[in-house]
Amino acid sequence: MTGPAVHRPAAGRPASGPSGPALAAELLARAARDQQVRGRLDKSPPDYQRWREVDADNLAWLKRHVADHGWPGPARVGELAASAAWLLVQHADHDWQFQRDCLRLLRDGMARQAVPVWQVVFLADRVFASAGAAQPFGTQRETAAPGPAGSGPAGSGPAGSGPRHGARADRQPWWDQATPALTALRAALADRS
Incomplete structure (x- = not known):
């Protein structure tokens, strides 16, 4: 996706900072660890203690980065690494x-056509689910999270862990964008494990 950079740093901070290959590599490495501890790359059982540690480390790092430099969108880090950043916040x-x-930030970027719609849709549902509200798009699972207690809203479980809240989630136009993007991300992360 082309368009203006997607970032809005904290007030008084410059809209610059790490970008390109180094930041992309860091995002992809963090996303690979995220998926590894969840057992999604090698089908191993999740390690819940390590899961908590990885999530806490990723959250602290991403919060610092976003506060100092803004959102790492596709214009700064490429499509794949921007999807990795989305995955990290999705699991925060x-x-x-x-x-x-x-x-x-993602909605602002989407309005400028700098962020894919599917990233906003999935994160919006995650935020609504975390708040105990109805999901507008139905992308998150309804069952209790299989991870550590308090690790996420219903929906943080593996695919197939329960019905989605919204029978039409897979029939929306953004789903056609999400499927190849998520497939590419998963393949790239599997190569890193």
């Missing part, structure tokens, strides 16, 4: 406020 369930703040 211990900080609902940060997820909500990032959702605002």
Whole structure:
């Protein structure tokens, strides 16, 4: 997706900072660890203690980066690494406020056609689910999270862990964008494990 950079740093901070290959590599490495501890790359059982540690480390790092440099969108880090950043915030369930703040950044980017719609859709549902509200798009699972207690809203479980809240989620136009993007991300992360 082309378009203007997607970032809005904290007030008084420059809209610059790490970008390009180094930041993309960091995002992809963090996303690979995220998926590894969830057992999604090698089908191993999830390690819940390590899961919590990885999520906490990723959350702290991403919060610092976003506060100092803004959202790492596709113009700064490429499509794949921007999807990795989305995955990290998607799993930042211990900080609902940060997820909500990032959702605002992604919505701003989507309005400028700098962020794919599917990223906003999935994160919006995650934020709504975390708040105990109905999901507008139905992308998150309804069953209890299989991860550590308090690790996320219903929906943080593996695919097939329960019905989605919204029978029409897979029939929306943004779903056609999400499927190849998520497939490419998963393949790239599997190569890193």
